[in-house]
Amino acid sequence: MLDAWTRAGLTRGSSLVDFGAGPGYATCDAAEIVGREGRVTAVERSPAFLEFARRQIERRDMPWVSFVAADLVSDDLALSGFDLAWCRWVASFVSSPATLLEKVAASLRVGGRAVFHEYQDYSTWRVIPASRRLDSFVKEVMSSWRSSGGEPNIAASLLPQMAGVGLRLIEVRPLIFSIRPAHFAWRWPASFVHGNSRRLVELGRIPREDADALRDDFHALEQNPDAVMITPLVLEIIAEKTSTNS
Numbered sequence: 001m002l003d004a005w006t007r008a009g010l011t012r013g014s015s016l017v018d019f020g021a022g023p024g025y026a027t028c029d030a031a032e033i034v035g036r037e038g039r040v041t042a043v044e045r046s047p048a049f050l051e052f053a054r055r056q057i058e059r060r061d062m063p064w065v066s067f068v069a070a071d072l073v074s075d076d077l078a079l080s081g082f083d084l085a086w087c088r089w090v091a092s093f094v095s096s097p098a099t100l101l102e103k104v105a106a107s108l109r110v111g112g113r114a115v116f117h118e119y120q121d122y123s124t125w126r127v128i129p130a131s132r133r134l135d136s137f138v139k140e141v142m143s144s145w146r147s148s149g150g151e152p153n154i155a156a157s158l159l160p161q162m163a164g165v166g167l168r169l170i171e172v173r174p175l176i177f178s179i180r181p182a183h184f185a186w187r188w189p190a191s192f193v194h195g196n197s198r199r200l201v202e203l204g205r206i207p208r209e210d211a212d213a214l215r216d217d218f219h220a221l222e223q224n225p226d227a228v229m230i231t232p233l234v235l236e237i238i239a240e241k242t243s244t245n246s
Contacts, residue, residue: 001026001117005033005084007171008113008238013037014083017107019072019100020044020090024053030086031062043068043077073099079107088117091154092145098161105165108241114167117175121233122152124176125189127221128228133214134193140205141196155235167239175234181222189229193218 010016016030021042031040042065044050050069057065070077073096085104091097104114125138142152151157162169179185197211221227 001086001088002029004115004117004236004238005030005086008084008115010034010084015039015081016041016084016086017079017082018042019085019087019104019107021049021053021067022046023049024056026086026088027053027065028056028060028062031057031060031065034064036064038064040065041068041079041082042066043070043072043079045069045071072103077103077107079103081109081112082107083109083112085112085114087114089119091116091118091158092152093148093150095149097151097154097158101158101161101167102165105167105241110241110244112241113170114237114239114241116155116158116237116239117234118155118158118237119152119232120155120174120235124230124233126230128230129221129224131217131221133210133217136210137193137197137200137206137214140200144200144203144205155237158237162237162239166241166243168242169237169239171236171238173236175236177231179229179231181225181227185231186222186229189231190218190222 010033012035014034015038016034018027018030018040021027021044024042027040027042034040042053050067054067068077073094085107087104091100094100108114122142123138127134145152177185194215197214200206201208201211
């Protein structure tokens with residue numbers, strides 16, 4: 001993320017809008033970079049996430065950060081003139097990715113840039129030694145997103161729409177990692193397996209005993225120092241606003 005922001009031109013005094021800010025982790029990172037000379041606006045619809053993010057910003061004494069409580073698709077965001085728009089793991093979950101793309105473009109000044117991290121092939125999430133239960137879990141996660149109107153492999157459908165909203169592609173690169181249990185990045189997928197296996201049980205998509213067996217398998221995998229995890233394939237997209245069409 002930080003590397004992409006740097007290549008997109010984010011620096012001291014820049015302005016950034018964080019689409020789908022969640023609990024505000026990226027918002028805080030951006031605020032540290034732009035400093036008091038810059039500004040950061042975080043857009044999020046969840047009251048719980050917004051409250052958490054506000055507390056983090058207040059604790060860090062960053063008055064140059066503001067918050068917009070809004071739905072990214074259905075609400076009028078009225079954002080414009082930003083140097084950079086950041087959107088990670090959002091397009092997969094909204095009801096209209098095309099509308100999201102329009103609003104990202106509309107938030108930028110001409111010459112401003114948008115940075116997206118969105119899934120291109122979620123099914124690349126695998127482990128070595130292979131786990132049948134994890135493979136089944138990944139398929140069920142993808143199915144649950146689609147049943148609620150989302151699309152896990154959304155990046156490919158975003159690219160052809162960029163020109164239509166006045167965005168010119170600058171860079172597109174794959175982000176996929178091979179990690180082992182001792183690596184700090186292992187913690188994110190581990191927490192996702194634990195949390196979302198329970199979610200799938202609550203949704204009635206898998207039996208509780210299957211979720212328990214998956215977590216047991218995953219815990220056993222973590223005890224193997226030679227185990228390897230291949231992460232879901234993400235596309236990093238950097239695009240520049242070239243017109244005021246959006």
